[in-house]
Amino acid sequence: MRLCASLLCGLALLGPASALDWTGLRPAGDLASLARRDQGVDLTCADGTVVQLTVLAPDLVRVRARFAGQPAAPDHSWAIARTAWPAAPWQIHEAAAAVTLTTAELEVVVRRHPLLVEFRDAATHRVINADQRPMARDPQTGRVAVAKRLGFDEHFYGLGEKAAHLDRRRAEFTMWNSDTPGYTEGTDPIYQSIPFYVGLEGGNAYGLFHDNSHRSHFDFGRLSQDCADYAADAGVLDYYFFHGPSLKKILGRYTELTGRMPLPPLWALGHQQSRYSYYPDTMLDEVARQYRAHDLPLDVLYLDIHYMDGYRVFTWDQSRFPDPAALTARLAQQGVRVVTILDPGVKHQPEGGYPVFDEGLARDYFLRRQDGSLYIGEVWPGQAVFVDYTKEDARRWWGDKLTALTGPGVAGIWTDMNEPSDFADKTGERQKDIVFDDLGARSPYGANRNTFALNMTRATYEGLARLQPDRRPFVITRAGYAGIQRYATVWTGDNNATFDALALNLPMFASLGLSGEAFVGSDLPGFIGRGDAELLARSYQVAALVPLCRNHGAIDQYDHEPWRYGPQAEGIVRKFLKLRYRLLPFLYTTLEEAHRTGVPLFRPLLLNFQDDPATLNLDDEFMVGDALLAAPVLRAGERGREVYLPAGRWYDYWTGTAVAGGTTLRTDAPLDHLPLYARGGSVIPSTDAMSHTGEKPWNPLRFAIYPDTAGHAAGSLYEDDGQSPDYQKGVSRRTALSFATGKLSLAAPAGNFAPAARRFEFSLHASPNVTSVTLDGRALPETTATALTPGWFRASPDVVVIRHADDGRAHTFDLR
Ligand code: MIG
Numbered sequence: 001m002r003l004c005a006s007l008l009c010g011l012a013l014l015g016p017a018s019a020l021d022w023t024g025l026r027p028a029g030d031l032a033s034l035a036r037r038d039q040g041v042d043l044t045c046a047d048g049t050v051v052q053l054t055v056l057a058p059d060l061v062r063v064r065a066r067f068a069g070q071p072a073a074p075d076h077s078w079a080i081a082r083t084a085w086p087a088a089p090w091q092i093h094e095a096a097a098a099v100t101l102t103t104a105e106l107e108v109v110v111r112r113h114p115l116l117v118e119f120r121d122a123a124t125h126r127v128i129n130a131d132q133r134p135m136a137r138d139p140q141t142g143r144v145a146v147a148k149r150l151g152f153d154e155h156f157y158g159l160g161e162k163a164a165h166l167d168r169r170r171a172e173f174t175m176w177n178s179d180t181p182g183y184t185e186g187t188d189p190i191y192q193s194i195p196f197y198v199g200l201e202g203g204n205a206y207g208l209f210h211d212n213s214h215r216s217h218f219d220f221g222r223l224s225q226d227c228a229d230y231a232a233d234a235g236v237l238d239y240y241f242f243h244g245p246s247l248k249k250i251l252g253r254y255t256e257l258t259g260r261m262p263l264p265p266l267w268a269l270g271h272q273q274s275r276y277s278y279y280p281d282t283m284l285d286e287v288a289r290q291y292r293a294h295d296l297p298l299d300v301l302y303l304d305i306h307y308m309d310g311y312r313v314f315t316w317d318q319s320r321f322p323d324p325a326a327l328t329a330r331l332a333q334q335g336v337r338v339v340t341i342l343d344p345g346v347k348h349q350p351e352g353g354y355p356v357f358d359e360g361l362a363r364d365y366f367l368r369r370q371d372g373s374l375y376i377g378e379v380w381p382g383q384a385v386f387v388d389y390t391k392e393d394a395r396r397w398w399g400d401k402l403t404a405l406t407g408p409g410v411a412g413i414w415t416d417m418n419e420p421s422d423f424a425d426k427t428g429e430r431q432k433d434i435v436f437d438d439l440g441a442r443s444p445y446g447a448n449r450n451t452f453a454l455n456m457t458r459a460t461y462e463g464l465a466r467l468q469p470d471r472r473p474f475v476i477t478r479a480g481y482a483g484i485q486r487y488a489t490v491w492t493g494d495n496n497a498t499f500d501a502l503a504l505n506l507p508m509f510a511s512l513g514l515s516g517e518a519f520v521g522s523d524l525p526g527f528i529g530r531g532d533a534e535l536l537a538r539s540y541q542v543a544a545l546v547p548l549c550r551n552h553g554a555i556d557q558y559d560h561e562p563w564r565y566g567p568q569a570e571g572i573v574r575k576f577l578k579l580r581y582r583l584l585p586f587l588y589t590t591l592e593e594a595h596r597t598g599v600p601l602f603r604p605l606l607l608n609f610q611d612d613p614a615t616l617n618l619d620d621e622f623m624v625g626d627a628l629l630a631a632p633v634l635r636a637g638e639r640g641r642e643v644y645l646p647a648g649r650w651y652d653y654w655t656g657t658a659v660a661g662g663t664t665l666r667t668d669a670p671l672d673h674l675p676l677y678a679r680g681g682s683v684i685p686s687t688d689a690m691s692h693t694g695e696k697p698w699n700p701l702r703f704a705i706y707p708d709t710a711g712h713a714a715g716s717l718y719e720d721d722g723q724s725p726d727y728q729k730g731v732s733r734r735t736a737l738s739f740a741t742g743k744l745s746l747a748a749p750a751g752n753f754a755p756a757a758r759r760f761e762f763s764l765h766a767s768p769n770v771t772s773v774t775l776d777g778r779a780l781p782e783t784t785a786t787a788l789t790p791g792w793f794r795a796s797p798d799v800v801v802i803r804h805a806d807d808g809r810a811h812t813f814d815l816r
Contacts, residue, residue, distance in 0.1 A: 025136035025143065027133065028045050028049040028051065029049055029115065030113040031043055031113070032044050034094065036092065040054040040061075040062075041053050043099070043115075045068075045115055048068040049067045052064045052066075053108055056240075056257075057085060057253065058104035058105040059242060059249070059253060060240060060243070060257070061119075061241050063238070063241065064237070065135055065137075065238075067237070068139075073441075074441055077211050077213075078451045078454050078455060079454070079481055079482040079483035080483070081256075081259030081486060082259075088103060088104070089103070089104065090103045097111060103122065105243045106243050107121070107125065108120075117135070119243070121204075121245075129148055131149070137237065143232065143234065144212070145229065145232075148227065154199055154200070154221075155167050155200045155616050156198065156199055156220045156228070157198045157200065157511065157606070158196050159173055159175075159195070159196070160192050160196070160517065161192035161490065161508060162188060162511060163184065163188065163508065164188070167619075170221055170222050173217070175195050175216045177192060177419040177449055177452070177481075178190060178426065181493070183494070183495070191480075192453075192479055192490065193216075193480075194516070195209065195211070195212065196209040196210075196258075197218065197515075198514060200247070200616075203611040205246065205247045205250055206250070209257070211239065211482065212236060212238055214446045215232070216230065216232035247514070248607065254516055254598065255516045255597075258482050258486075260598055261485040262473075262486070262595065262728075263720075263727055264591075265471065266722030266723065267299045267411075267722075268412070268474050268519075269549075270549075271550075271551075271581075272301075273298055273301055273550075273552075274304065276553065277305055278302070278304070279321070281322070284327060284338070287301060288301065288331055288334045291561075291691075292691060296562055296570070297580070298335075298692060299335065299336065299337060299693050300336065300412070300550075301339075302338075302341070303339070303340045307340060307341075311343070313342055313347075316404075325409055335693075337411035338411060339410065339411060339412040339414050340414065341415075343379060343417045344386050344456055345379035345386060346360060346386070347381035348382070348384055357385070360394075363394070365388060365393075368435060370433040370435055371433070375434045377423075378422060378424040379417060387459075389458070390436045390455055395455065395458065398456075398460070398463060399462050399464070400467070406467050411474065412464075412473070412476070414476045415460055415477045415478070415488065416478050418456045419479045454484055457480070460473075460487070461473045461475045461486075462487075471725075472725055476488060476489040477490060477491075478490075478491065480517070485516050485518060489520070489521070489548050490512060490517050490548075491520070491548060491552075492508055492520070492522040492523075494554070495523055496527070498526060499535060502535065502538060502542065503635070505546075506542070506621075506634070509521075509546060510607075513594075513600030513603060516598060518591070518594035518599075521546050522548075523550065523552040524550060524552070525560070526539070527552060527557075530557055530558050531560075533566050536572075537569050537672070538634065540576045541576055542632045544576035544579050544580040545628065547591065568672075572672045581693070582689050583684070583686050585686055585698055589625075593718075602622060604618065605621060605644070606618065607623070608623055609646040618644060620634055626679065627679050627684050628679070628684065629650070630675070630676050631667070631676075632674055633669045638669070639669060640666065641675065642666055643665055645677060648709065649661065649679075649680030649681075649706075649708050653677055653678050656798055658798075678706045678765075679708075680707060680709060680713070681706065681714070682713060683703050683715025684703070685704075685717040686704065687702065693722070694722075697755065697756050698755075699757075701717065702761045703715075705763060706765050706766070711766075713739040714737070715736070715737065716737070717735045719732065719734075719753060727753075730751060731751070731752060731753050732751045733755065734750045735806075737762070743815070744764070745810075746760075746813070747810050748808070755806075757805070758806050759803060760802075760805075760806050762802040763800075764800045764802070766798060772815075773792040773814065773815050774813065774814045774816075780813070785801070788803075
């Protein structure tokens with residue numbers, strides 16, 4: 001504490017941008033009295049500060065403070081998806097020095113003098129997290145702050161989209177959505193703000209979500225060696241504490257609180273091609289034609305801002321796109337969908353002739369300044385006004401306007417510039433006096449900038465869902481706040497076409513996933529500058545396994561479809577796109593897991609191996625689900641690299657060779673090679689490659705079975721119609737299988753989605769000695785790789801394949 005204080009003098013120069021600056025902050029007074037409520041207690045301090053502890057679940061406690069003199073604020077947050085929680089039992093114990101609130105999992109100890117909050121594990125009484133000084137507020141500025149003791153070996157993860165390494169220890173960050181083209185490692189803040197993080201020490205994790213949308217600051221022991229500090233420029237000190245100890249459990253709760261990702265349509269997992277900008281319409285026909293001619297998979301083409309009439313949202317440029325419905329119909333015949341960009345700026349056109357402006361103005365949907373004047377910014381259409389998406393009727397109006405796009409067959413919406421960016425001032429300084437309706441609270445700009453994109457994408461997502469109730473909405477957004485996963489896929493904005501930016505993808509995607517946002521990706525091979533063939537090849541080796549796989553580039557980039565980089569790079573891109581499409585059953589199954597549990601598809605090794613200290617800051621490898629580990633080459637000129645494999649058995653994905661884990665190995669990685677490993681114990685479903693996701697059903701369905709050191713493996717396949725929301729009503733099918741000591745058990749499928757007839761092929765790795773196979777006790781005939789008849793055959797010295805028609809029933813196969 002003294003160290004913190006002494007550092008402060010040196011920090012004064014940095015101004016209040018640092019979380020560590022406690023100048024002017026008034027600490028909450030000592031604890032004076034306590035009152036019970038339904039789900040927790042109100043702690044009143046000597047100075048009048050009231051700290052509310054609310055038990056939402058045994059592992060989730062909310063701490064909300066109203067400081068002395070602080071005006072009451074409505075208890076509403078755009079981030080929160082769930083406010084009603086089933087009662088979870090708790091007790092309160094009052095002692096001389098402290099009061100303790102106990103749930104089944106947590107002890108929240110509040111020391112009276114001074115007021116310090118401490119979270120302990122109820123089972124072991126181990127301190128998980130503790131205040132270093134009382135929570136505080138500056139009565140002049142409204143700034144609020146919390147300081148936590150920093151563990152000697154405590155590591156930090158999350159905070160969403162940050163251009164930084166995976167482990168946030170010894171780093172500081174600001175939350176203020178910002179349009180930062182060409183950002184590099186260390187640029188902060190960038191587009192998104194997700195003030196949620198996870199602390200991990202000695203294998204035990206906790207989560208902390210500061211639900212305050214004002215500009216805020218986090219310092220994880222950078223400016224001081226012994227504290228982890230948080231401060232927000234204004235608003236309510238309101239945080240949620242999650243008990244682990246597992247990261248996956250915390251992610252489950254965090255996404256229960258802020259919402260889970262709905263399943264996107266299957267085609268969203270397909271390869272997507274964009275540029276700034278494709279026009280006229282015939283250009284898109286040609287790109288699609290070239291894709292098919294080059295035998296490169298493609299599901300989506302994007303229209304950037306030039307499709308609009310003078311950049312007016314919800315219009316079409318009639319000369320470039322005379323018949324958009326005919327265009328989308330032609331592309332649909334090739335299995336290609338169209339996604340259009342949509343900016344928040346509505347052209348300011350008081351002279352008339354633009355109904356979107358006229359209507360929005362007449363209904364008072366546009367943001368105004370404190371003095372009542374319209375806020376007019378500078379964006380693509382020139383002067384532009386912005387919708388106040390905190391108004392429910394404005395959101396609905398915006399959503400209904402989407403018919404201008406969905407009517408002619410547009411399949412998804414790309415929301416850009418929603419920090420919101422204003423060319424006249426990208427920092428928000430000149431927007432400070434804008435007032436948001438905010439459910440009648442008329443809240444200031446500072447509270448609303450970081451949630452602007454959340455509400456814009458919400459309006460867009462809900463509009464799509466309303467206009468096309470039989471289809472899953474697809475929205476991709478640049479900016480966002482906690483909870484953004486409920487509405488949109490996130491891409492990481494205007495990245496550079498450099499190897500540094502490629503390497504930065506891994507911690508960025510991993511951190512977004514650790515912050516509740518599972519559907520992420522970045523522009524391939526980078527938005528700014530022209531990447532070369534080598535970068536393109538290496539980028540696709542990563543992107544093939546990333547949820548969003550989208551090629552996009554700036555207006556002045558050379559054309560950058562994969563064939564433009566020469567035959568070698570094109571061949572490599574084809575190889576990895578085909579890998580992606582073969583793995584669609586696996587990727588989709590893993591995406592459904594993210595939807596259902598909050599545990600993302602793209603994972604740092606840490607998420608699967610949180611007890612392994614070697615994974616604490618490992619961010620040049622990643623895993624897909626818990627079955628595949630990729631160690632891509634991330635540097636120019638390298639043709640090999642070191643790969644860390646956690647303990648257990650692994651299999652080289654390409655050769656099937658078993659590799660012992662718990663070690664770092666050196667592997668070759670020529671330009672066309674991605675070091676890729678399957679984890680022993682897993683089952684990976686796949687099918688044949690195809691040119692787009694809707695080309696044909698998944699037949700055959702292959703299950704690669706990789707036994708662990710004990711000879712066990714288990715996994716499943718998730719399927720549904722891939723396009724409608726019926727999966728929410730259980731119209732899906734799960735096929736589960738497990739393998740143990742020579743016996744493969746196929747469970748009867750669960751769920752009532754009925755796929756077309758198809759074959760299963762089970763590939764059993766590590767099966768060198770098998771000489772016979774029985775099906776439910778009867779001998780299974782031998783067959784061959786090329787025959788389509790049921791039976792079994794040896795595919796390689798180590799791999800036995802069983803072919804079996806999917807008859808929707810449980811079966812047992814014995815391998816001897
Ligand atoms: O100021 O619409 O990040 O993907 O191509 C640039 C043009 C505006 C920024 C987006 C980029 C998009 C571009 N937009």
